Amino acid sequence: MGLQAIFFYLFAFIAVASAFMVISAKNPVHSVLFLILVFFNAAGLFLLTGAEFLAMILLVVYIGAVAVLFLFVVMMLDIDFAELRSGVLQYAPIGMLVGLIVAAELVVVIGGSVLTPEAAKAVTMPIPNPASRTNTAALGDVLYTNYVYFFQIAGLVLLVAMIGAIVLTLRHRTHIKRQDISAQVARTPATAVEVVKVKPGQGV
Amino acid sequence: MDSFFSIYVWPGIIMVAQSLLLLVCLLVFIAYILLADRKIWAAVQLRRGPNVVGPFGLFQSFADLLKFVFKEPIIPAGANKAVFLLAPLVAVLLALSTWAVVPLADGWVIANINVGILYIFAISSLEVYGIIMGGWASNSKYPFLGALRSAAQMVSYEVSIGFVIVTVLLCVGSLNLTDIVNAQHDGLGTMMGLPASFLDWHWLALFPMFVVFFISALAETNRPPFDLPEAESELVAGFMVEYGSSPYMMFMLGEYAAVCLMCALTTILFLGGWLPPVDIWILNWVPGIVWFMLKSMLVFFMFAMVKAFVPRYRYDQLMRLGWKVFLPLSLAMVVITAFVLKLMGWA
Numbered sequence: 001m002g003l004q005a006i007f008f009y010l011f012a013f014i015a016v017a018s019a020f021m022v023i024s025a026k027n028p029v030h031s032v033l034f035l036i037l038v039f040f041n042a043a044g045l046f047l048l049t050g051a052e053f054l055a056m057i058l059l060v061v062y063i064g065a066v067a068v069l070f071l072f073v074v075m076m077l078d079i080d081f082a083e084l085r086s087g088v089l090q091y092a093p094i095g096m097l098v099g100l101i102v103a104a105e106l107v108v109v110i111g112g113s114v115l116t117p118e119a120a121k122a123v124t125m126p127i128p129n130p131a132s133r134t135n136t137a138a139l140g141d142v143l144y145t146n147y148v149y150f151f152q153i154a155g156l157v158l159l160v161a162m163i164g165a166i167v168l169t170l171r172h173r174t175h176i177k178r179q180d181i182s183a184q185v186a187r188t189p190a191t192a193v194e195v196v197k198v199k200p201g202q203g204v
Numbered sequence: 205m206d207s208f209f210s211i212y213v214w215p216g217i218i219m220v221a222q223s224l225l226l227l228v229c230l231l232v233f234i235a236y237i238l239l240a241d242r243k244i245w246a247a248v249q250l251r252r253g254p255n256v257v258g259p260f261g262l263f264q265s266f267a268d269l270l271k272f273v274f275k276e277p278i279i280p281a282g283a284n285k286a287v288f289l290l291a292p293l294v295a296v297l298l299a300l301s302t303w304a305v306v307p308l309a310d311g312w313v314i315a316n317i318n319v320g321i322l323y324i325f326a327i328s329s330l331e332v333y334g335i336i337m338g339g340w341a342s343n344s345k346y347p348f349l350g351a352l353r354s355a356a357q358m359v360s361y362e363v364s365i366g367f368v369i370v371t372v373l374l375c376v377g378s379l380n381l382t383d384i385v386n387a388q389h390d391g392l393g394t395m396m397g398l399p400a401s402f403l404d405w406h407w408l409a410l411f412p413m414f415v416v417f418f419i420s421a422l423a424e425t426n427r428p429p430f431d432l433p434e435a436e437s438e439l440v441a442g443f444m445v446e447y448g449s450s451p452y453m454m455f456m457l458g459e460y461a462a463v464c465l466m467c468a469l470t471t472i473l474f475l476g477g478w479l480p481p482v483d484i485w486i487l488n489w490v491p492g493i494v495w496f497m498l499k500s501m502l503v504f505f506m507f508a509m510v511k512a513f514v515p516r517y518r519y520d521q522l523m524r525l526g527w528k529v530f531l532p533l534s535l536a537m538v539v540i541t542a543f544v545l546k547l548m549g550w551a
Contacts, residue, residue: 003212029340033287036333056322060366064329068336068359072352075340134318136379179520 008048015041028074032067039063053136222314223304230303234460235265240501241508248512268453275449280342283446287341292451295334295458302327302465307382309478309492320381321369324469325362328424331462332358335433338455339443350442353519354426354433360526361423367534368417371410371541372473385477400483405476413537414474416530418506421466423526425459427507429514430522467503468496475499 018037025031039062046055143151239254239261246253254261279285305320307313317323332355339351373379376387393403407414423430434442444455471477476499478492517525544550 027284029284029287033337052317052319053322056319056326059326060322060329064326064332064362065359068332068355071336072355075336075348134379136319181524 004048008045011041011044011048015045029071032071032074035070036063036067039067051135053134053139219314226303226314227300230300230461230464231457234457234464235269236262237464237504238265238456238460240504241511244505244508245512248509272449272453277449277451280344280446282343284341284343287337288446289451291334291338291341292447292454292458294337295331296454296461298327298331298334299458299461299465303461305381306465306468307385307472307477308496310382312493313382316380316382319379321373321379321384324381324465325366325369328462328465329358329362331458334455334458335443338447342443342446344446346439346441347443347445350433350439350445353439354443357426357430357432357522357526358424360523361420361530364416364526364530364534365420365424367531367538368413368420369473370538371413371534372406374538374541374545375406375409381472381477385472385479388476388479402476402481405474405479407474410474410537410541412533414470416534417470417474418503420526420530421470422507422510423522425462425466427463428511429516431516432519432522463504463507464500467500467507470503471496471499475503 015038018034018041021034022031022038025034039058043055043058043063046052046058242264243253243261254264257263257267279288302324304315305313305317305323307316335354335358336351339347339349339354342348372384376384378384378387388405389400391404391406392409393399393401396403422428426433432442433439434444439445444452447455478496480487480490480495
């Protein structure tokens with residue numbers, strides 16, 4: 001017991017309570033804001049376990065980028081949520097099934113480590129002494145030396161996904177005027193101005 | 205009981221006292237930064253600026269504070285009340301909480317954490333929420349448009365700020381802000397055989413990144429010429445249209461706290477933090493906090509001059525600059541820096 005335990009229960013309680021609010025809030029924007037609170041408290045829990053790098057990455061990636069886009073989409077969409085909510089009970093069996101599967105998996109994982117504690121000790125990678133190594137350096141070592149090919153493959157998969165999204169949404173519209181900054185900068189009086197001799201009374 | 209006191213209560217009291225001291229000094233500093241901003245702007249336009257309250261208008265910010273606090277806060281009827289009031293609170297709390305890890309001088313830091321720079325990056329990426337929440341909760345067109353613009357702008361420029369930070373981290377090899385400053389004791393200048401001086405700081409070795417960081421910092425904090433979220437000729441006051449009195453003041457406070465943080469961050473990453481410009485005894489004798497403040501104020505002076513000189517960007521030009529110029533440039537610099545460090549054996 002100590003500060004650690006107090007903070008653990010604080011973060012855990014707020015995380016669970018706001019996770020409940022995510023699914024029960026009437027306003028979808030409030031749901032997303034509660035989701036952000038869940039992420040924030042999860043980052044706090046990471047900090048308590050000493051995974052400071054993961055905690056900060058959770059803040060940067062999930063809250064700073066993913067949740068912003070989420071909030072954008074929810075704010076921009078014009079959805080009648082009362083109508084959407086009316087049929088919510090017919091999905092309850094599927095939701096319960098998913099919940100049951102997750103719960104069963106959790107039981108298997110926790111039960112396994114309780115029944116055979118020696119299995120949990122047989123890790124494939126030696127864990128460096130946490131006092132001598134910051135976890136940023138430790139993660140970097142593992143990710144970029146031991147698993148560098150998998151890392152590159154993951155990058156390639158993301159690249160393909162990104163190109164796919166661009167190809168799907170790219171439209172070349174012909175009637176649109178675009179700004180070409182290099183063309184603007186390259187303009188000189190010689191290319192931009194034409195001097196015309198105008199006779200009196202005739203116009204150009 | 206004795207150990208309980210020495211483990212929890214006493215360090216807790218010290219930490220609270222340090223935080224309060226930093227907070228009070230920071231708020232007074234922000235009050236004068238605000239005045240300086242207005243004075244510099246006025247000087248460029250050959251005006252006098254605020255000069256009525258106190259000698260040379262020195263108490264202007266405090267008069268403004270009192271005025272805002274004593275006004276009646278007005279909440280629009282259609283607004284989402286809770287989010288509407290939460291938004292300025294989020295903005296100011298996040299902006300002030302980043303200061304916990306900023307080292308003002310050698311050892312003068314409240315939380316000297318290993319991932320200090322990531323913490324600052326993370327918290328300042330959250331500042332966009334104050335703006336989005338404020339814009340949405342106002343339930344009005346201009347605030348919403350301003351909030352959308354602002355969110356897109358901040359997310360875009362965060363990417364290049366992230367890559368600039370990565371280049372600095374490559375040179376330093378640590379995410380700790382104190383380590384980053386201490387790594388600037390020797391650098392380009394000492395390699396050429398000169399004594400330790402301002403030539404060692406990262407601004408010279410990473411000059412393109414220094415420029416990119418400065419401009420991205422302007423965009424990230426919604427300062428002119430990138431103040432499109434509150435472009436008064438188009439959006440009145442952007443996401444702040446519906447706000448008045450104390451909530452409005454909190455938005456402004458959050459904005460200026462973020463600006464001061466960006467100045468401090470530029471100082472730490474590129475201008476050698478609390479290190480004196482030349483390593484001689486009389487300059488070493490000056491306390492580090494003085495150098496830190498002087499450098500931060502120099503950076504803020506540049507912020508203010510940019511505000512006075514440069515016309516506002518068009519929105520598509522802003523996005524072009526962020527995604528098509530700064531992103532490739534900073535990405536290339538990350539690769540080049542990594543290669544140079546590896547090939548020369550400096551890493």
